[in-house]
Amino acid sequence: MDVETIELFKKTHLPKKGWIQGCFNCKNPTSKLKHITTIKNNNTNYEFYCHICKHCKDTFKKDEILHYNFIKDCKIYIYDKYYYEINY
Secondary structure, eight states: OEEEEEEEOBOOSSOTTSSOEEOTTTOOEEOOEEEEEEEEETTEEEEEEEEOOHHHHHHHHHOHHHHHHHHHHHHHHHHHHHHHHHHO
C-alpha cells in the first residue's frame, strides 16, 4: 500500500520545499510536526501532518479545548482542500 505524506503549514517567507515551515496555528517557523489524520483510499494512505511550534504545542497541552478546536479546524481544512484530490 502506498503512503503519501501531506504537510500543512502557514505561508511565510520561507521556501515551500524546506524542512522549516510556518506553524499552522501562529506562523512561527518550526520543523516540528504533529500527525493529524490518515485517510485510506483505494491503494493509498494519505497521512496529514501539521507544522506546530513548541509554544503552541505547550499551549495545547495546557488547554484541551484549544487543542480539540485546533484538530477540528485542521480536519475541516483537510476536507475542504483535499477532498476531491483524495476521493478521485
